[in-house]
Amino acid sequence: MSNFTESNGKTLRHTRADVLAAAMKILDELGLPDLTMRRLAATLEVQPSALYWHFANKQTLLACIADEIIDRAKGIGVGLDWKAATRAEAESLRNALLAFRDGAEVVSSTLALGLGANQAQARLTKALTGGGFDAATAETAAAAILHLILGQVWHEQQRIQADSLGVVSGTAAVTPEHAALGLPSNQAFELGIALLLEGLEQLAHTRNNLGTV
Template sequence: MATTRLDPAQVVDTALRLLNDVGLEGLTLRRIAKELNVQAPALYWHFKNKQALLDEMATAMYRDMARRLAVTEGVTWQERLMEVQRGLRRTLLGYRDGAKVFSGTRFTDTGHAETMDAHLRVLVDAGFTPSAAARASFIVYSFTLGFVVEEQAVEPMEGERARGYDLEKRAERIGADYPLAAAAGADLFLDFEERFEEGLRAVVAGIEATLGPASG
């Protein structure tokens, strides 16, 4: 085994790469250590447990999203909300179980604050109160995160389809007794791009009606 000093960033990069091979359940500190050719205890100098590593992985994913996010200047607040969520979804889909890794983690530095502040400023300048802007952002973020969790359960990575989501077999199994539920399969488990855009528009319209500047 190697005895060279580990760089925490190297551990995170290795973990993110392995994630696409083994998924969140298979991503263990022991597996990462083996990939790095070190003993597992060497990782504990930098990450006290797997959750600490997941926090750092989520932070790295956010940095990647912020770096690649092409935000158009002069757009409406509705368009800004949607642009950011599209960028988040693209980032999460780049990793097997990406949404599960991101969910429930905390950022390990303050680098996200600049992007968040600029995002909230667009909403405040459009007439939102700071509190309403924060709540609106959280609502649409929660939609995206939940959507991608469900999407990746069906399609873990691009071009893959998980077992158990054969729509014909599903319809045969439940169709005789529950025709509406059987017919809903295509709307639930296909065309995720279209469904995400549809849901995103619905959420933003709801925000406009309940939290937006003209909501009363």
Template sequence: MATRLDRTQVVDTALRLLNDVGLDGLTLRRIAKELNVQAPALYWHFKNKQELLDEMATEMFRRMAAEFADGPPGGHDATWQEMLRASCRTLRRTLLAYRDGGKVFSGTRMTDDSYAAPMDALLRELTDAGFTLTDAAHAWWAAYNFTIGLVIEEQSVFPEPGAPEDRGPESRDPAYDLGDRERRLGDRYPLAAAVGRAFFGDFDRAFETGLRIVVAGIEAAVPRGDTA
């Protein structure tokens, strides 16, 4: 007797298949074939691809939030700066585990309230540090959008999913050949040529530097009642 197909099976299969075919190659028909069912069977659970992407992003978030079950990002004694940096690092590593993870996650809607508890805890830490709720929201939004944007750029250079430390030179998209870029631009635009290695060479360093700039900007620009 065949097992009844449910949403969890569909989403788990879609996330696994995403790593093989990428966002553009991920279709309901392809997922149905992987599950050995007819495509119309999936429409009982998802009306279209966007609904499926929303559920995939939500499941990615659930898996990420599970890492904080034993405490907040950065630990119980973390400053708000450490907590913000730890949250962004976890977000980046989670999205890099999925091919096109940044694109899947951005612009999608959560399908349940699983995001609410982690967000409430993060905002409470920021408001306890002296931020107004609005400023706390804008602080997190700035750090979050920086992280999402960098991951999308990073995954265009290194399309294969996985941790940065596991990537080899062969995992770089040939379109981002830095030597070729320097040869084409070097004589006419030497600074634009040289900066390619800062943009596309070391994403760990680019991420940490950018994150430090974002946090420093929040420190400088947002007034707080308690700056301890």
């Protein structure tokens, strides 16, 4: 916990968790473009420089937000086969991203810069290893599934936002239930995951057969 002393002599006490919670509220209500350190400082009634007690820069803050979003994904149940477990993890991650405005963009940028959100791929990898795949295959497949999740949710969130602003071209309105390529977004997502998992299983089968020749 840090003491933030303003120019008027007023001292406020905010924890790192307080700053993070305020940032996530701004993100959810206004979107990523409006999540600035200046706006965050104004919300907490401190000078912008006070925020750097807890976060070195905005990207570090966004990385912590990304980790928090991923952490809120519910864990899968026990006793599932590898396909069901992977689907459950993928759906849980998708729901976590959708729970926050611009959630996919925040997590994607954090991963691209190598600053955090690593648990997303780790959870998918763990689920995939239940299928008996070697570590390299499981990690690569997890990355492919994660890219599908991030891309699909990012697209969905952009379309929903555009529709809310009235700037979507064409006559079809875009809603959370109908946001991707003319299909309900959940159907497009489920089909993509199914194709990846079935393809992975077929690849493993082919490799096993070749290994016996």
